[in-house]
Amino acid sequence: MSRSKIDLHGMLSNLPLFRELAPNEINDFVAATREVRAERGTVLFRKGDPASGLWIIVYGQVKLSFPSPNGTEKVLQIFGAGQSFGEAVMFLERPAPVYAETLADSLILHLNKQTIFDALAQDPTFARRMLAGMSMRLHQLVQDVESYSLRSAAQRVIGYLLQCDHGPSAQQTTITLPATKNVIASRLSLTPETLSRIFAQLAHEELIEVNGRDIMILDVAKLQAYQ
Amino acid sequence: MSRSKIDLHGMLSNLPLFRELAPNEINDFVAATREVRAERGTVLFRKGDPASGLWIIVYGQVKLSFPSPNGTEKVLQIFGAGQSFGEAVMFLERPAPVYAETLADSLILHLNKQTIFDALAQDPTFARRMLAGMSMRLHQLVQDVESYSLRSAAQRVIGYLLQCDHGPSAQQTTITLPATKNVIASRLSLTPETLSRIFAQLAHEELIEVNGRDIMILDVAKLQAYQ
Structure with a gap:
């Protein structure tokens, strides 16, 4: 039986570290898990403390920070519900490089x-x-980060295409790129591969049609609104 | 001595899996690493093949995809230079759930x-x-993903603030929020904590000043241009 109202088994099995373990394998870890109720402003560990284990936040918020020589601090990271911290120093058996304090x-x-x-x-x-x-x-x-970067790259490309459009504010319009795709990619701080991938994606979504250097914008308003 | 012009040791030690190993520990892995030169269109493994190990791309591109029942395929992921794949199925000793083919x-x-x-x-x-x-x-x-999400959340907040501004197109302007911050957070699909964090960030960068429900935009143009 659970000794707690918290679903410890569920919390642990949601961590990447334990997600591939069998339910009965997680039981040993449940037994070694202690609940810490900490008011806002509680220091969980200080820089230099030996790493004692893995921390998982059920609710609340924890700040990891460096005390800096001039008395101010540099916040390294803030963790919230469902997140864990302390794995790396635990596995390396190093002392904590930061201190941890609850923000709530x-x-x-x-x-x-x-x-x-x-x-x-x-x-x-x-x-x-x-x-x-x-x-x-x-x-x-990695995939999440890539899709975010690609999304913002796509926005740069769209911004460029719409800026090129000096014709009357039509529904459809065709732009002739003033330079090679490689040059335009470089101007937009993209690799040529990324630019091609974005053109392909926009063509796939029927927002543009690419014929060499001619880019036909099929729906200006829809392209403007593209996320 | 290296048996190759490729810096195998350097490639391996850059993988998260090996980044904490001592240089001499990586040597064993270097010895077990084989170079595969594959033309565009080469199938590295098929769905159902036993997982043989870990793959690391020096240059080129690899597509992982599912063959779908109707003959089309669903691309799961595309990997490029410096990236590795196949770890999870290798560790689980499962057959490959996808097939892998070079795109270049x-x-x-x-x-x-x-x-x-x-x-x-x-x-x-x-x-x-x-x-x-x-x-x-x-x-x-996780931090990268959060900063991306926060950045796009900040853009939502800025969009909202600039839309509220119905005064003359001034350099500075003050907006009175038409509802509580919680209501506005919810309208922008943000948690109240995220909204507060974004207000604090924009105030820190001297773009706005927050006094209760009154938001003073210190520099409209600069806020519009905020990344």
Whole structure:
């Protein structure tokens, strides 16, 4: 039975690290997880403290920061509900390089590192499943970052195309690119491959038609509104 | 001595998986790495093939896709120079769920899975260092994704503020928000915390001044141009 109203098993199994483990394998980690209720302004650990394990935020907010020599601080990162932190220093057995403080009343889980280390030492398939979970999450995130970058790159290309359009404000219009695609890509700080990919994407969505250097804008308003 | 003109050691040590390993630990992996030169259109593996190891692209492009029942295909992801793929299925010892084909003439490294599995089985600190490298990369990427999302959220907020401005096109102007910040956050599909964070950020950059519901735009043109 659960010793808590929090679904510890569910919280843990949602972390990339544990996502590929079998439900019964997660049970050992549930048993090594402690709930920490911390008011706003609680310091969870200080720079130089030995890394004790993995932290997972159920609700609330935690700030990781460097104390700087002149007394001010530099905030490194802010974590919120569902996020975990402290994995890297835990695995490397290094002292904490930052200090951690709650920015709001928070409920945080702390998973003791020894339990994870024991599991890794006893069974190499554990390590492999943890690495698999991390790999998948990593690939997803890389894809997210790429789609964001590509989206903003597409906006740059669209801005350029609409700026080229000096004709009457028509529904459709054709632009002749004033230079090679490579030159235009470079002017837009894009690789030629990215520019081609964006043209292909916009053509696929029937916003433009590309014939060599001639770009026909099929629907000016729709292109302007493109996300 | 290197057996190749490619800096295999450098390529491997740049992967999140190996970034925390000592240089001499990477040597074993260098020895188990094979160079694959593949013309455009080469199939590296098919759906259902056993996962043989980890793939790293030196140059070129690889497409992972599902063959769909009606004969068309769904492209899952496209990888380019410096990127790796195949980790998750390798670690899980599952057959490939997709097929992989080069989209351009490519040079790809293939690192045999057994060498990685042996390292994991022999020494649990190996697993910990691999997990540490993955953890760090994961946190970086989460931060990237958040900053992208926050940037586009800031653009939504700015769009809203500029739209509210119905006064003469002045350099400075003051807007009184027509509803509570919570209501406006919800209208902009933001959490109230994100809206506050964006207001704080814009105030920090001296673009606006916030006094309760009154938002003074300090420089309309600069706010319009905000990235």
